Amino acid sequence: MAIWDKSIDRRDFLKTAAGAAAAFAAASILPKQGFAAPRNIETTAIKFSEMEKLSPTEMAKRSPLREYGYNWLMDKANGLQDETVKKVVLEGLKSPKPLILKKYPDKASKEACRKALLAAGYIKEENTIDQIFPEVKNKLNFWDAAGAGWGGHHAYPCGLITHVATDLQTGLSLIENYEQFFGYSMNRELLTEAVLLHDLTKPWILQWTPDHKCLPEIKIAGTGCHHIQQVADCMYRGLRPDVVVAVAVSHDHAGWPSEEKKPVGYIKAAAIIAGKDPIKEGYLAPDGETLPLPRRPESFLVHLGDHDFVLTSGISSWTQEYLKKVALSDYGLTKADLDSSKFYNLRNYVYSQASDMHLYQILVDQGYDAFRQTVLDIVIPG
Numbered sequence: 001m002a003i004w005d006k007s008i009d010r011r012d013f014l015k016t017a018a019g020a021a022a023a024f025a026a027a028s029i030l031p032k033q034g035f036a037a038p039r040n041i042e043t044t045a046i047k048f049s050e051m052e053k054l055s056p057t058e059m060a061k062r063s064p065l066r067e068y069g070y071n072w073l074m075d076k077a078n079g080l081q082d083e084t085v086k087k088v089v090l091e092g093l094k095s096p097k098p099l100i101l102k103k104y105p106d107k108a109s110k111e112a113c114r115k116a117l118l119a120a121g122y123i124k125e126e127n128t129i130d131q132i133f134p135e136v137k138n139k140l141n142f143w144d145a146a147g148a149g150w151g152g153h154h155a156y157p158c159g160l161i162t163h164v165a166t167d168l169q170t171g172l173s174l175i176e177n178y179e180q181f182f183g184y185s186m187n188r189e190l191l192t193e194a195v196l197l198h199d200l201t202k203p204w205i206l207q208w209t210p211d212h213k214c215l216p217e218i219k220i221a222g223t224g225c226h227h228i229q230q231v232a233d234c235m236y237r238g239l240r241p242d243v244v245v246a247v248a249v250s251h252d253h254a255g256w257p258s259e260e261k262k263p264v265g266y267i268k269a270a271a272i273i274a275g276k277d278p279i280k281e282g283y284l285a286p287d288g289e290t291l292p293l294p295r296r297p298e299s300f301l302v303h304l305g306d307h308d309f310v311l312t313s314g315i316s317s318w319t320q321e322y323l324k325k326v327a328l329s330d331y332g333l334t335k336a337d338l339d340s341s342k343f344y345n346l347r348n349y350v351y352s353q354a355s356d357m358h359l360y361q362i363l364v365d366q367g368y369d370a371f372r373q374t375v376l377d378i379v380i381p382g
Contacts, residue, residue, distance in 0.1 A: 060144035156351035171305035194246035
């Protein structure tokens, strides 16, 4: 569609513009029928004594967030056109398997990789091979994994589902914005592929521990280990360069030279793990200092979509402080229990059933008493 039709004279344009302005003004005071009402989240009550026995996986199985979000992501994944990427995503959503581990079958190969990363300045001397390549102790599931490390955004069973679904919806909405106001069309397929791929190693790197927290995560090249391992896994699987780059940029953008150094570093670190030449494979420009040129805009929207944490990290911690009050007043926990599996279980269960976001909205809109009652309706004392 043309941006400007020269056959329209000034008088006709003014009439059209006036009509559009009137329509816009009317729309601003009418109900916004295009927006769906908030989704009702229905939970099933459970006694505290029964809740304590549940594993993170069992908590996720009971979660209405899991069913809704997982089905939505599976629908998006099944709609992908690139069959190779589609296979990787569907496998990851069902049962993540870090294929990169096949390249490192023993301690010696892992130690060689650790030394290579250390020599390049991407890790610290104290970082161990077990931190870079955590042992897979139990079956990995995407649908029961935390969305971030303990204390971060969506750090509860099935939190990864809510995080990735929010990221993808945000990215797709951003594409619509740029199309509407700039006539700038972007590749929805590429954005969807990258968002669905970008956190598939979190179930591995952030495995649940016996006390119902997550494994601590080290940094590689200045960002979370899961991110570098995911980029490396995409490389190792031979996914398209534009997909690899879009995944790499999810943590930091390339809008300024100082910022672009970060994803360039992520790609170089991941290439060490994957055993790839990042320039030869097309992950970097020929000089090895920038992303491939011209830079694809979809990767920027993957990055913007991943900013879900800006809001949700704070809300998670703020909600937790009020949940601690309920734990002390209604569930018989002591202050010492607040730093133990007793409270972690309560937190994980309540968050997995209603989400910290939903609970915080109740706190803000209705106050502490309504917040407290909502928690008590989810987990019955006794």
